[in-house]
Amino acid sequence: MRKYISFFRLRFSTGLQYRSAALAGIVTQFIWGAMEILVFRAFYKADASAFPMELHALSSYIWMQQAFLALYMTWFLENEIFDSIKNGNISYELCRPINIYNMWFVRSVANRLSRAVLRCMPILIFASFLPAPFGLSLPKDLNSFLWFLITMLLGFLVVVAFCMLIYIVTFFTISPQGVRMVAVSMIELFAGSVIPLPFLPDGIRQVFELLPFASMQNVPLRIYSSDIAGKVIYTSAGLQLFWLITLILVGKMLTNKALKKVEIQGG
Amino acid sequence: MIKVDHISKTFKVAKRNAGFSEAVKALFNKQYEYVKALDDISFTINEGEMVGYIGPNGAGKSSTIKILSGILTPDCGSCDINGRTPWINRVKHVKDIGVVFGQRSQLWWDVPVIDSFELLRDIYNVPQIKYKDNLEELVTLLNLEEIIKTPTRQLSLGQRMRCEIPASLLHNPKILFLDEPTIGLDAVSKIAVRNFILDINKRHKTTVILTTHDMQDIEAMTNRIILIGKGKILMDGTLSDMKKVAAVDASIDEAVVELYKQYEI
Amino acid sequence: MRVYSRYFSIHFKSVMQYKTSFLLTTIGQFLVSFNVFLGIYFMFMRFNKVEGFTYSEVLLCFSIVLMSYSFAECFGRGFDTFSSIISNGEFDRIMVRPRGEILQVLGSKIEFTRIGRILQALVMFIYGISQSNVSWNFDKILTIIFMIVGGTVLFTGIFIIYAALCFFTIEGLEFMNIFTDGAREYGKYPISIYGKRVLQICTFIVPFALIQYYPLLFLIDRNRNRWNMFLPLVACIFIIPCYKLWKIGIKHYKSTGS
Numbered sequence: 001m002r003k004y005i006s007f008f009r010l011r012f013s014t015g016l017q018y019r020s021a022a023l024a025g026i027v028t029q030f031i032w033g034a035m036e037i038l039v040f041r042a043f044y045k046a047d048a049s050a051f052p053m054e055l056h057a058l059s060s061y062i063w064m065q066q067a068f069l070a071l072y073m074t075w076f077l078e079n080e081i082f083d084s085i086k087n088g089n090i091s092y093e094l095c096r097p098i099n100i101y102n103m104w105f106v107r108s109v110a111n112r113l114s115r116a117v118l119r120c121m122p123i124l125i126f127a128s129f130l131p132a133p134f135g136l137s138l139p140k141d142l143n144s145f146l147w148f149l150i151t152m153l154l155g156f157l158v159v160v161a162f163c164m165l166i167y168i169v170t171f172f173t174i175s176p177q178g179v180r181m182v183a184v185s186m187i188e189l190f191a192g193s194v195i196p197l198p199f200l201p202d203g204i205r206q207v208f209e210l211l212p213f214a215s216m217q218n219v220p221l222r223i224y225s226s227d228i229a230g231k232v233i234y235t236s237a238g239l240q241l242f243w244l245i246t247l248i249l250v251g252k253m254l255t256n257k258a259l260k261k262v263e264i265q266g267g
Numbered sequence: 268m269i270k271v272d273h274i275s276k277t278f279k280v281a282k283r284n285a286g287f288s289e290a291v292k293a294l295f296n297k298q299y300e301y302v303k304a305l306d307d308i309s310f311t312i313n314e315g316e317m318v319g320y321i322g323p324n325g326a327g328k329s330s331t332i333k334i335l336s337g338i339l340t341p342d343c344g345s346c347d348i349n350g351r352t353p354w355i356n357r358v359k360h361v362k363d364i365g366v367v368f369g370q371r372s373q374l375w376w377d378v379p380v381i382d383s384f385e386l387l388r389d390i391y392n393v394p395q396i397k398y399k400d401n402l403e404e405l406v407t408l409l410n411l412e413e414i415i416k417t418p419t420r421q422l423s424l425g426q427r428m429r430c431e432i433p434a435s436l437l438h439n440p441k442i443l444f445l446d447e448p449t450i451g452l453d454a455v456s457k458i459a460v461r462n463f464i465l466d467i468n469k470r471h472k473t474t475v476i477l478t479t480h481d482m483q484d485i486e487a488m489t490n491r492i493i494l495i496g497k498g499k500i501l502m503d504g505t506l507s508d509m510k511k512v513a514a515v516d517a518s519i520d521e522a523v524v525e526l527y528k529q530y531e532i
Numbered sequence: 533m534r535v536y537s538r539y540f541s542i543h544f545k546s547v548m549q550y551k552t553s554f555l556l557t558t559i560g561q562f563l564v565s566f567n568v569f570l571g572i573y574f575m576f577m578r579f580n581k582v583e584g585f586t587y588s589e590v591l592l593c594f595s596i597v598l599m600s601y602s603f604a605e606c607f608g609r610g611f612d613t614f615s616s617i618i619s620n621g622e623f624d625r626i627m628v629r630p631r632g633e634i635l636q637v638l639g640s641k642i643e644f645t646r647i648g649r650i651l652q653a654l655v656m657f658i659y660g661i662s663q664s665n666v667s668w669n670f671d672k673i674l675t676i677i678f679m680i681v682g683g684t685v686l687f688t689g690i691f692i693i694y695a696a697l698c699f700f701t702i703e704g705l706e707f708m709n710i711f712t713d714g715a716r717e718y719g720k721y722p723i724s725i726y727g728k729r730v731l732q733i734c735t736f737i738v739p740f741a742l743i744q745y746y747p748l749l750f751l752i753d754r755n756r757n758r759w760n761m762f763l764p765l766v767a768c769i770f771i772i773p774c775y776k777l778w779k780i781g782i783k784h785y786k787s788t789g790s
Contacts, residue, residue, distance in 0.1 A: 020704030028707045028714075035718050035726060042582050042725035043575060050578045178553070178560035189567040201577045278788065338627045340786045354786060362630040371621055377546035386542055389535045390631055418549070 003098060008110045015114025022118040030123055033066035037134055052198040055133040057225035061196055063127035063136040064221050070115035071156045072217040074191070075184045077163055078111065085170050094259065101255045104167065108160045140226045147233050152220035154240040159216050161247035162187075168251060171258035192218040198227065212243040269312040269335065269442070269474065274344030276305040276330055276498075304330045305341065306498035314441070315472040317465075319485040321523070322495040323532055328478045331495070332444050335476070336366055349441060362391065365435035369447035372419065372427065373434055380415040380422075380430045384437060391438035398437065405433035409463055425456030432460065436467065442474045443467075449484055461487045482519040496532030535631065539639030547644050554645060561648030565598060568720060569656060583725040584754075588663035590721055593748050595660055596676065597719035599653035600683025600743070606646035608688040610637040612712070614695035615702045623785070633782060634775075637695065666752060675747050675761045682743040682764025687712070689774035690738075696774070699781035715740055722748055742767035 037059055044051050053061070070076060081104060084090045093100055127136035139145045166183060170176040188194050190213035197205055197218050208214055219236045222228040228236060279299050305327045312318055322328055333339035334346065337353035337360045346352060353360045367373075374383040388398045406412055409429050419427060432448065445464070449457045465488060467473050477489060485492060485506070492509055494502040502512060506519070513522040513529070547554050572594065576587040585593075605612060617623050617640060626636045666672065694708045715738075718726070723734050723745040734741040742763040750760035 018703050020701060021706060024704040024706040028709050031710050032714060035714070035730075038726040038730065039718075039721060041727075042721070043579050046582045047579050052578075178556035181557070181560040182563045185564045185567045189570055194567050194571040195574060199578065200574050204574075333624070336628050338624050338786065357627065358630045358632075361628050364628065366625075366628045368621065368625070371625070373625055375542050375546065377549045378542050382542055382545065386535075386538045389538045390629055390636075392630075 004102060004106045007103065008106050011107055011110035012114045015111055016118065022115075025115070025119050026122045029066040029069055029119065030126060033062050033123070033127070036062050036066075041134070053196065053225070053227055056135075056137050057227050058196065059130075059134050060136050060225040061221045061227070063123065064224055065193065065217060067120040067123040067127070068116055068152070068217075070112045070119060071152075072159055072191070072193070074159060074163060074166070074187045074216075076112065076115075077166060077180070077184075078108065081107075081167050082170060082176065085167070086176075100259070101164065101252050105160060105164060108163060109156075112156070112160070137225075139224050140229070144223055144226055144229065144233075147237065148220050148224040151223055151233075151237050151240060154237065154244060155216045155218075155220050158212060158240060158244050158247060161244055161251060162212065162216075164251040165247065165254065168254045168258055171261060187213050190214065191216045192221075196222070198222075210239070212247060215240040215243045268314055268347075268349065269310075269476075270347045271308060271310050271331075271335075272345045272347075274305055274308045274331075274334060274341045274346060275303070276327075276334070276339070276341045278302045278304055303498050305334075308344070308495075308498075308500055310493060310500065310503060312474060312476065314474055315468065316491065317468055317475045317489045318477065319489040319492045320476055320478045320495065321480075321482075321485065321492060322501075323527060326495045326532065327498045328495060329446065332366075332446060332476070332478065335442075336364055336444060337361055362438065363440055364442045364444065365438070365440035366444045367431055367435050367446060367448055369428070369431075369445070369450045372431065374419040374427070374430060376420050377418055379418050380411075380434075383419070384415065384434060387434055387437050393438050397439070401437055401439065402433075405436060408466060409433060409459065425452050425459075428452060428456060428460060429463075432463065436473075439471065440473065442476070445475065445477045445479075447479050447481075448477070449479065449481055457481075457483075464488060482523055486519055494526065494530075496527070496530050501530045501532070502526070535635065536639055540642060543642040543644065557645040558648035561645050562652045563648075565649060565652055568594070568717065572720060583722065585722050585725070586664070588660050589748070589752055591656055591660035592664060592666075592751070593722050593744060594720035595653045595657035596679050596748075597683060597716060597744055599650055599657065600680050601687050601716045601719075602646045602649040602653060603680070603684040604687035604691060606643050606650070607638060607684075608691045609641040609643040609646075610639070611688070611691035611695040613641060614698045615705070618698055618785075619702065634692075634778070664752070671758065671761060672751055675751055675764075678761065678764040679743055679747050682767045685768045685771055686739065686743055687715070689771040690715070692771075692774040692778050696778040696781035699785045711738060719744055739767040739770055 040055070040058055040062075044055055051058075065072070084093065090100075093103070124136060129135065139148060166180060169179060173179050190208055190211055192208075192214065197208055197214060200208060209218075215236075219228065219240055223233055223236075279301055281299055308327075308331065320328055320331065330339060334341050335348065335353060337357045340354040346354075348360065349363060351360050373387075374380055375386070384402065393401070406415065411429065411433070414422065414426050414430060417426075419430070422430070428448065432445075435443065443464075448464070449460055452460065461484065464475060464477075468475055475488075477484065479485065490505055492502070492504065492506060493500060494509070502509060504512075509526065510519070510522050513525040515522055515525050517525075569591075572587070572590060575582075576590070580586070582590070610617065614637065617626075617637065622640065626633055626640075629636060690708070690711045694705060694712065697705055697708070719740060723731050723741045731741055731745065734745075746755070746760045746763045749755035750757070
């Protein structure tokens with residue numbers, strides 16, 4: 001365990017070094033969020049009755065999404081890992097007495113956390129000072145806030161576990177770049193980062209909500225904005241837990257298979 | 268002729284310390300330091316001369332080469348290369364020079380070497396007749412007939428280097444800068460490269476400035492050595508001058524070590 | 533021009549060395565903006581109009597922006613990935629060659645896989661046209677061409693700004709995403725839906741509206757003033773300050789060498 005912690009610290013502090021990058025990221029995400037809300041405002045003005053969420057809930061959804069972008073974006077992948085698979089450096093990593101799946105997992109967690117930690121606060125503070133339906137509002141009660149925290153953690157881990165699969169699939173395909181691009185862009189839609197899932201038409205939405213991608217940002221962000229409330233919270237969190245375990249198991253299984261392949265080919 | 272007069276150059280670099288708490292500190296307060304890369308450098312190199320430019324890592328070798336090739340503007344001092352100041356009229360100046368960076372390739376990775384040569388011909392606007400002559404000469408000197416039809420990525424390091432140097436000579440430069448041209452090469456390729464450079468120097472009176480850590484390169488190719496350390500020129504003379512200063516009668520490598528010790532670099 | 537066509541043929545030959553990978557990546561590019569399209573599609577299943585624009589009009593707008601962006605990305609990729617050209621020393625190589633830096637950077641990368649995205653934009657464009665009832669005439673065809681040309685120039689200019697800033701810093705440039713990816717993403721809707729303020733910024737500071745909103749109004753007959761047709765060409769003036777900034781960047785590079 002200690003080696004993973006020190007590995008985590010190393011990654012985390014390298015992430016912190018990029019100060020101006022963080023500042024630029026904050027500005028970018030703030031503007032990005034503002035534009036997103038302006039789009040929805042325009043649709044709200046066009047036909048408020050067709051709007052499936054409260055406008056203020058939507059605003060909170062988007063601000064939280066921007067603030068914690070680094071935790072939930074599946075396209076935020078590490079090129080170092082891809083490179084080490086492609087150029088065979090992975091055989092060095094295999095020589096170390098470390099479980100490669102766990103190491104990559106810890107590494108991704110640390111990378112994403114260090115980015116999010118630097119960026120979330122300013123965005124959250126700015127956004128909460130914005131005027132009423134466009135700003136970030138507080139959750140309805142303490143209970144939904146607690147559940148927000150729990151599901152946020154679960155969602156984050158689901159994202160990392162899923163990204164692990166993307167890395168591992170690189171072993172088995174000839175065009176990792178192509179696969180990655182398509183996968184990542186479709187997931188954005190499934191996860192609710194193109195438009196929040198409530199905006200999807202009935203039928204499609206119910207199917208999407210069962211997929212692992214809905215267990216990423218969708219659940220915590222909607223619990224925060226009270227769009228998910230009551231008993232649905234428990235089933236959503238349960239589903240997250242189910243997907244987290246499944247993804248990790250599949251990931252570990254595939255890793256073993258991939259490593260056998262590396263050993264046979266000699267890296 | 269190359270005439271360098273009292274050139275100095277200072278860089279500002281960000282300090283970055285290791286460690287977790289340092290990283291957090293640097294988040295709020297970044298510190299810079301000033302590094303004097305070149306400190307009052309002067310020398311003259313005549314046409315057709317071959318000069319070895321040596322010194323430990325970070326001594327200022329590559330800064331000098333960058334200034335001479337027009338990439339970098341110095342803080343003060345002047346430089347005259349065939350009547351031109353390199354950093355003032357870059358495009359005109361670089362027509363007359365060739366540069367080989369030993370560690371980086373200028374050949375396109377996925378296409379046969381000859382395609383890269385043709386692109387370079389167009390970039391340098393070399394007339395077709397002259398290009399043909401040059402190519403023929405270079406190909407025969409280095410035995411490249413087969414190699415230039417192969418994509419660069421399939422070449423060994425030695426074969427590649429045997430193509431890199433001619434690539435910088437297609438436009439008949441008057442001055443050739445070689446930055447570690449023999450790094451990582453096996454003995455056969457090393458000697459081929461050395462002989463080729465000597466040959467070119469003899470045939471075309473090309474001025475060659477060579478930076479290297481391999482003292483055998485120096486011994487085989489150059490007469491004159493300029494030693495630089497901490498941004499200053501410490502010695503400018505022949506090989507035997509150098510051995511004299513070092514006051515050891517040993518191999519050239521040991522003489523260099525002794526010199527570095529004497530100058531505390 | 534001859535040099536550029538030589539670059540072009542080298543890149544083409546290189547790509548042909550990896551046919552399968554090229555094909556798959558191109559298909560990937562074709563599918564990649566699909567999520568944005570689906571986003572629009574699903575939104576319009578709920579809403580009929582936004583700011584008076586219908587589904588097909590929005591689609592037209594999106595496809596034109598996407599197309600010009602993809603053209604700029606295909607040819608100006610060298611600027612888009614300029615930080616790596618600086619960090620791996622490739623720029624020193626460019627500096628020791630007797631040609632303009634812009635030409636050499638343009639030649640350093642040509643991303644043929646973007647054909648995938650251009651195709652996708654084309655498909656949506658045709659779909660948009662078939663759904664809309666634009667009354668076509670010569671002026672309107674010209675308008676479309678101007679929009680694509682103007683958009684390509686504008687996006688290339690933004691890539692050049694990005695590259696010029698790389699001379700000064702390489703870590704703080706994420707904000708440029710607002711103008712590259714952001715402009716592509718948010719360019720899917722006519723700019724007026726973002727409100728007056730944003731429209732003003734995109735008219736006078738970074739002229740996105742000149743290649744998108746105003747000529748679109750002309751295209752769908754909401755504004756019949758023929759001046760709108762030529763506004764994308766006015767937007768091309770934007771390239772001048774970009775070029776100036778690039779020159780300043782080179783000067784800085786020559787004095788710091790980093």
